[in-house]
Amino acid sequence: MIATETKTEALLKRKQAAVASGIANSTSIFVEKASGAVITDVEGREYLDFYAGVGVLNAGHCPKPVVEAVKKQADKLLHSFFAIAMYEPYVALAEKMNQIVPGKQPKKTMFANSGAEAVENAVKIARQATKKTGIVSLECGFHGRTLMAMALTSKVKPYKHGFGPFPSDTYKVPSAYCYRCQFQSTYPGCGMHCLEHFDRFFAAEAASDQIAAVIAEPIQGEGGFIVPPQDYFSGLKAICEKNDILFIADEIQTGFARSGKMFAIEHWGVEPDIMTTAKSIAAGMPLSAVTGKAEVMDAPGAGGIGGTYGGNPLSCVAGLETIRYMEDNQLCQRAQHIGDVTMKRLQNLQERCAAIGDVRGLGAMIGIELVKDRKTKEPAKEMAASVIKLCLEDGLLVIGAGIYGNVIRLLIPLVATDAQLDQGLGILERNIQKAAAAC
Ligand code: PLP
Secondary structure, eight states: OOOOOOHHHHHHHHHHSSTTTTTOOSSOOOOEEETTTTEEETSSSSEEESSHHHHHHOOOSSSSHHHHHHHHHHHHHOOOOOOOOOOOOHHHHHHHHHHHOOSOOOOEEESSHHHHHHHHHHHHHHHHHHTTOOOEEETTTOOOOSSOOOOOOOOOOOTTTTTOOOOOOOEEEEOOGGOOOTTTTTTTTTTHHHHHHHHHHHOOOOOOGGGEEEEEEBTTTTTTOOOOTHHHHHHHHHHHHHHHHHHEETTTTTTTTTTTSGHHHHHHHEESSSSEEOGGGGGSSOEEEEEHHHHHHTOTTTTOOOSSSTHHHHHHHHHHHHHHHHHHHHHHHHHHHHHHHHHHHHHHHHHHTTTTEEEEHHHEEEEEEEEEEEOOOOOOOHHHHHHHHHHHHHEEOEEEEEESSOEEEEOOOTTOOOOHHHHHHHHHHHHHHHHHEEE
């Protein structure tokens, strides 16, 4: 009998021939459709989604009110270019963002298409507002794949290697990666050497009067779901304020209920000067935002920021409906519940499985750091890859993270049912144990 090619095999061949290989794929799944926390591939096979389009689908796949709003808008207006002929959804979403982003002072917003583009614009705005040029970012941070965003990013391979030279006047400082503290200290007794380092940095690397902004993810995502200690951001903000430096919170992955609050920085009670958002803002429609203090946001001159598609009508109505959906369905509380259940089960597993070096996170943003040895903390990258592969075979989609590639990151859609949560965690627990036994 002649074996017939599956739809997936045929598509994969076409993909390999037609699509640049830098657009890599970590699975060979071709998606036909998706709903809530379930993806169905072109073979009709269903997968539980525990990565949510890498943090894009906090409100789940295809939330009904969002889909309806996009369809309705598509019949009316697809594009006009907001800088030429304006439309109401852009203004309405800006008003909503100004209302929900933390900060008592009047705020303003601009829209772009991708996370990296939001970061680029935040840097431009900060430079205009401060009339300074230096930008400080944190080790283990990820801010995107455009040139400035790459310069601010910390993971060398695959994101930066061979893509330089990068824009100048960017600097890195150690992040609060307590599990692998660069200063070999332990919180809370450490006195926060990572913040004290700024004194040395301003003396040795760049004077504070050269620095326009510090950009940081409240929880480092791509870097390995690293959660800084409770007094980290108040300390960082104090350093910024003392030196007339703006603080940019990059909430592109942490935002929109993921951490149990609308924005993760709220856990630290700190108000950023500028916030970048994207991903879950519009349930998968391309949209990003820069929101900040009005006087900061108004610094660039007319036409200095913007772009052809930024804040297109479809994305703006999707954004408005997505945020409404999150509020109506109390997705912050749901994130907290999903996080509590997940954390408890993984901490239990950690007691039985020496390969789990650390389990950390806030709300439903949880990372599992795998190690070959708990004492040396040698990263177990192959074990993480094996867990991801075994889960895929069992119908669960999870992805990796971490500068050493040894962290399993969980970004469960916040609409996942308790039964789906239980099923997915069961698959994950089983395969972590299986991979740990084999490695
Ligand atoms: N900033 C953070 C914190 C991110 O997690 C990402 C993407 O993962 C980006 C920026 C870049 O976003 P995009 O891929 O939409 O350009």
